[in-house]
Amino acid sequence: MLKTISIWRTSLRCFTRTSTCMRSFPSYPSPPLSSTPSKPSPPSNWTPYSPYSLSSKQKKEETHEVVSLFNRDPTSTPNLFVVQPRLRPDKFLQAKLNEALCLANSLEEQRDGYFETDFFDKDLPPHIIVQNPSMKGRKARADIYFGPGTVENIKCHLNAAESKDEVDAVFVNAILSGIQQRNLERAWGKPVLDRVGLIIEIFNAHAFTKEAKLQAELAALMYKKSRLVRVRGPDGRHTFGTSGEAEVVSARGRGSGGQGFTSGAGETELQLQRRRISERRNHLLSRIEEVRRTRALQRAGRKRQGGSSGQGLSTIAVVGYTNAGKSTLVSELAGSDLYSDCRLFATVDPRLRSVILPSGRKVLFSDTVGFISDLPVQLVEAFHATLEEVVEADLLVHVVDSSAPNLDEHRSTVMHVLQQIGVSEEKLQNMIEVWNKIDIEEEGMDVDDYLHDDDEEDGEGETDETSSVSEENDMKSMTENDEANNNPGAEVEGSEEATEGKQDDFDGWLYEDTLVDEDDSSLPWTFSDQQNESSNMDAGLENVCIVGPSGPHLKTSAITGVGLQELLELIDEKLKVQDKNLKTSKMAEGNIFDKKWRPPRTEDSIIAVEQ
Numbered sequence: 001m002l003k004t005i006s007i008w009r010t011s012l013r014c015f016t017r018t019s020t021c022m023r024s025f026p027s028y029p030s031p032p033l034s035s036t037p038s039k040p041s042p043p044s045n046w047t048p049y050s051p052y053s054l055s056s057k058q059k060k061e062e063t064h065e066v067v068s069l070f071n072r073d074p075t076s077t078p079n080l081f082v083v084q085p086r087l088r089p090d091k092f093l094q095a096k097l098n099e100a101l102c103l104a105n106s107l108e109e110q111r112d113g114y115f116e117t118d119f120f121d122k123d124l125p126p127h128i129i130v131q132n133p134s135m136k137g138r139k140a141r142a143d144i145y146f147g148p149g150t151v152e153n154i155k156c157h158l159n160a161a162e163s164k165d166e167v168d169a170v171f172v173n174a175i176l177s178g179i180q181q182r183n184l185e186r187a188w189g190k191p192v193l194d195r196v197g198l199i200i201e202i203f204n205a206h207a208f209t210k211e212a213k214l215q216a217e218l219a220a221l222m223y224k225k226s227r228l229v230r231v232r233g234p235d236g237r238h239t240f241g242t243s244g245e246a247e248v249v250s251a252r253g254r255g256s257g258g259q260g261f262t263s264g265a266g267e268t269e270l271q272l273q274r275r276r277i278s279e280r281r282n283h284l285l286s287r288i289e290e291v292r293r294t295r296a297l298q299r300a301g302r303k304r305q306g307g308s309s310g311q312g313l314s315t316i317a318v319v320g321y322t323n324a325g326k327s328t329l330v331s332e333l334a335g336s337d338l339y340s341d342c343r344l345f346a347t348v349d350p351r352l353r354s355v356i357l358p359s360g361r362k363v364l365f366s367d368t369v370g371f372i373s374d375l376p377v378q379l380v381e382a383f384h385a386t387l388e389e390v391v392e393a394d395l396l397v398h399v400v401d402s403s404a405p406n407l408d409e410h411r412s413t414v415m416h417v418l419q420q421i422g423v424s425e426e427k428l429q430n431m432i433e434v435w436n437k438i439d440i441e442e443e444g445m446d447v448d449d450y451l452h453d454d455d456e457e458d459g460e461g462e463t464d465e466t467s468s469v470s471e472e473n474d475m476k477s478m479t480e481n482d483e484a485n486n487n488p489g490a491e492v493e494g495s496e497e498a499t500e501g502k503q504d505d506f507d508g509w510l511y512e513d514t515l516v517d518e519d520d521s522s523l524p525w526t527f528s529d530q531q532n533e534s535s536n537m538d539a540g541l542e543n544v545c546i547v548g549p550s551g552p553h554l555k556t557s558a559i560t561g562v563g564l565q566e567l568l569e570l571i572d573e574k575l576k577v578q579d580k581n582l583k584t585s586k587m588a589e590g591n592i593f594d595k596k597w598r599p600p601r602t603e604d605s606i607i608a609v610e611q
């Protein structure tokens, strides 16, 4: 047991302190430099401040349905078995696996704004690395996503994990179609969650305020609606149960028999389900619209509220990849107690905190939900009301976890989401990028250790590959070991092995839709030549030079306080420039519009008047 916890902590450290992880896998000490507020028990009458809270009358009217995608028991924390498709190079695989493990252990119901268990007390979830069906130009199978061998292999490992501990569901860290999901559920006899499903589920579990709950429920409903598939039960009848063979029938209503969903068995049930979902969706949308309107009024009020020099109360939205340290940073700046945690999506309910800048100007910092690669589109749409706060903010601060090995992917993901939600080009250009967790780097990262790109080939092989997180101290030691396949128990315990076939190429799955072309001139930042020569991970942070057109990017440690004063000064400066520009443009507008319109005095019009 101690061994497993130590591996789990090692793995977590890899996610939160990934620089160190890339170098080696040290045993995990107590959580790092943690000035994170250890979870105090909330007072019985404690209610979190939300700028968007509803009136007590509205609260009474609102009922919230817990939408679980796999009928989980909200009173207990589910145990997930993690399936990670292989990626190249290994450092990306490690980063993605760590993220997957953190996602799996982040699914826990929040009570009164707090979690009951300590994230670091959790065991490492059982997991397996398997061959990626979309590697080497191959396509994932339409019916079961993986090859049949892989599905069988996973089942063996699942059974081994099951015999030790109860597994509630399988988490496949990929995006599955409804049919693939159902058929895998049938093959493994367990509910299956894909990446999108788990993220939505976590949002549902972590949402605390009514507003966040409404939006999370809407996302879950939209996800459910998109995956209504007809299944044939053991008795041959069509149904929508959790078991049975899924037919290739989409929720759009086209049936496999050519008649569509307008006739035949199962149609009525599908229509009924869709109607129920639509009704609930409409209800949620109208409630969310109320929230949006309230927010818009509150924002307008804040704008009118004069600061020391007469200007409106500016809002600074803090954005970034999940776990980058946004809440910790805002807490430090505001001297407040925002909840921060290694759990992914610790913040789902947005919070505002006021801060006095060095000039004496008062501003509001908005701490909001973090982003993640493959952020479900349903979530982006459903959380539109929350994300509007980002779109409408006067200034954006992008917090980047400087210790993340796939830092570029994190940054691109955030840029992509910001563009997706409609942040103006001007705001993106003006955004301040803060590289946080600099204390991890300062702890003594050896850059030379990064320079070794672990592209040693794994053995050639037809069989599915299996692996799990290692206790070993070096990622370079991910080597072929066929024995691992024959000993699933040992794998689940933590011996790191890889028995995949030889793969040279990068896997497109990792980058799909998330990596923005580096040559894209629309980006507010560019890479220096130095970075183009080698990835920033290889070069080490000191050698990375990111040039933003908006000025210097800061390095901070929200934990030690390094760089925070400089951040406030930079914000102060940016706001001053913005105010000046605003004044100038208002004056220019005033010159045009303050003049009263008069009809043009042409000779004809004079004549006309005279007549």
Ligand SMILES: Nc1nc2c(ncn2[C@@H]2O[C@H](COP(=O)(O)OP(=O)(O)OP(=O)(O)O)[C@@H](O)[C@H]2O)c(=O)[nH]1
Pocket (backbone or CB within 6 Å): 016, 032, 033, 034, 035, 036, 320, 321, 322, 323, 324, 325, 326, 327, 328, 329, 339, 340, 341, 342, 343, 344, 345, 346, 347, 348, 369, 370, 371, 436, 437, 438, 439, 440, 556, 557, 558, 559, 560
């Ligand atoms: N070492 C170190 N750890 C940090 C720093 N900033 C934050 N952390 C830790 O990183 C973890 C995540 O911090 P949060 O502030 O919750 O991150 P977040 O970006 O708000 O995460 P979400 O709300 O989940 O999107 C916590 O365990 C923090 O203690 C830092 O500067 N250095």
Ligand SMILES: [Mg+2]
Pocket (backbone or CB within 6 Å): 326, 327, 328, 339, 340, 346, 347, 367, 368
């Ligand atoms: Mg947070």
